[in-house]
Amino acid sequence: MTESTVKRDVGLLNPASIGQVNRSRVLELLHQNGPSSRAQLARALNVNRATIASILQPLIDNNTLVEGEQVAASPNGGKPARPLWFDADGLELGGMRLADRTVAAARIGMDGTVRVQAQATIEPEHGIDQVQEAVLALAARCFDGQALLGIGVAASGMVDTTTGTIISLHLAPVLNDYPLGRVLAERFGVPVAVDHHPRVRALGDKWFGHGRHLSSFASVYTGEALGMGIVHEGRIIAGPAGAGGEYGHIVVDMGGERCLCGRRGCWEMVASVLWLRREAERRGVEDAGAVGAAALAGSAAAGDQTAKELLDLYARNLAIGMANNEQMLASGTYVVHGDAAAGGELMKSRLEHWLTSFSPRRGTPPSVVLGDSGDQIALLGGAGLVLSQELGAGI
Structure with missing residues (x-):
C-alpha cells in the first residue's frame, strides 16, 4: 500500500x-x-x-x-x-495492469462484475512524463467521479509493495524507480496497492476465479515473461516489501542463454513466448514471429508433426518450473494464464503429463486448470488486492 x-x-x-x-x-x-x-x-x-x-x-x-x-x-x-x-450500487473496486507496453484498467463491482474496462498502449522508449500521462489518462476513463474502495495494480517487474514503487522493469527501464502507487493515490484520492503481477493474478483466482474453493494453488502467467503467484494455506506467499516471487528467473540451465536479468539459463529463457518464437524459427516454422500456443495446437491437431513436437517441448519446459514449485510447496493445482492457456485442451494435457512426470509421486498427482489468455484475471486481481488489503484477508 x-x-x-x-x-x-x-x-x-x-x-x-x-x-x-x-x-x-x-x-x-x-x-x-x-x-x-x-x-x-x-x-x-x-x-x-x-x-x-x-x-x-x-x-x-x-x-x-x-x-x-x-x-x-x-x-x-x-x-x-x-x-x-x-449491492450493485455500492462501492466499487479499481483494478489496473501495467506492463512494459500496455496499461489496462477496470472498475469492478464487489461481486467481481466488470462495469467498465479500457486499455491503452504505452511507449517505453518515450520519457517518463509521457508514459505517466498515458497511464493517468487511461485510469481517468475508468475511475474519475466514481466512489472506489481503492485501486489495486498488477505491475510487471520488481515491486516495493510498501511504497507502491516499481523498482525495476527489464523490458521498460523508463519505469525503474517509478512511484506508481503515490502518483495514483494523489490523482484519485483513494488507497492504492501495487504488487508483482503474478501475485495479483493469484489474488484474482482466489477471490473471483478458479482458486475460490482451494486453500493452496499456484497461478502461472505465460507470455513474453513468466511468473507464478502462489496461495498457500489461504495466503499469498511474498517476502518483505513484496520481495521474491521472481519465478521466471529461477535457473533451470546453468549453461543456458543469458537473461536480461544478467543470469544464465533462467526459466524464462527456455519457456517464454520469446523463446518459443526463436525455436520456431530455428525449426523452420512458417510465420515463426507470430507463433503461440493457440497456433501450434491448431496445427498439431491438423497433423503437423513439427507443431506437435514444438508444443510438447513448450509444455515440457513450462512444466519444469511448475514442478520445481511442486517439489517445494506441493501446491497441487496450477491455474495457467496467458499464452499457454490459449493452447486449449491439447496444451493442458501435455502440461499435466510433464508436470506429473517431474513431480514427486505421492498421492493425487498435480493438475492443470486453464485460466484466461488475456489480462482479465489481472484486473480482477487488482480488485482482489484492494479487498485483501482492506480486510486483511489472505495477504
Whole structure:
C-alpha cells in the first residue's frame, strides 16, 4: 500500500480486530458460495443469530451488502430467508495492469462484475512524463467521479509493495524507480496497492476465479515473461516489501542463454513466448514471429508433426518450473494464464503429463486448470488486492 493508506494496529486480537476478521470471512464466503442467508452464514462461521447480525449490519449500512428477494423456506420448514449479496450500487473496486507496453484498467463491482474496462498502449522508449500521462489518462476513463474502495495494480517487474514503487522493469527501464502507487493515490484520492503481477493474478483466482474453493494453488502467467503467484494455506506467499516471487528467473540451465536479468539459463529463457518464437524459427516454422500456443495446437491437431513436437517441448519446459514449485510447496493445482492457456485442451494435457512426470509421486498427482489468455484475471486481481488489503484477508 502507499503511504496514503492508514496503518492498522498490530497485536493481540481485540473486539475491533475480531469484527474485521469476521467481516472478511463473510465476504470470502459470499464470493465462494454466492448469495447466502443469515442462517447459512451463521452456520458457516459457527456463530449465533445475534453475532451474525452484528457482523452483517455494518456491511448493509455502508452499502456493501443488500438483502435480496425473499425465498421460500426449506422442505424441512422454517422462516423464509432473504439472501444477502453485494449491492450493485455500492462501492466499487479499481483494478489496473501495467506492463512494459500496455496499461489496462477496470472498475469492478464487489461481486467481481466488470462495469467498465479500457486499455491503452504505452511507449517505453518515450520519457517518463509521457508514459505517466498515458497511464493517468487511461485510469481517468475508468475511475474519475466514481466512489472506489481503492485501486489495486498488477505491475510487471520488481515491486516495493510498501511504497507502491516499481523498482525495476527489464523490458521498460523508463519505469525503474517509478512511484506508481503515490502518483495514483494523489490523482484519485483513494488507497492504492501495487504488487508483482503474478501475485495479483493469484489474488484474482482466489477471490473471483478458479482458486475460490482451494486453500493452496499456484497461478502461472505465460507470455513474453513468466511468473507464478502462489496461495498457500489461504495466503499469498511474498517476502518483505513484496520481495521474491521472481519465478521466471529461477535457473533451470546453468549453461543456458543469458537473461536480461544478467543470469544464465533462467526459466524464462527456455519457456517464454520469446523463446518459443526463436525455436520456431530455428525449426523452420512458417510465420515463426507470430507463433503461440493457440497456433501450434491448431496445427498439431491438423497433423503437423513439427507443431506437435514444438508444443510438447513448450509444455515440457513450462512444466519444469511448475514442478520445481511442486517439489517445494506441493501446491497441487496450477491455474495457467496467458499464452499457454490459449493452447486449449491439447496444451493442458501435455502440461499435466510433464508436470506429473517431474513431480514427486505421492498421492493425487498435480493438475492443470486453464485460466484466461488475456489480462482479465489481472484486473480482477487488482480488485482482489484492494479487498485483501482492506480486510486483511489472505495477504
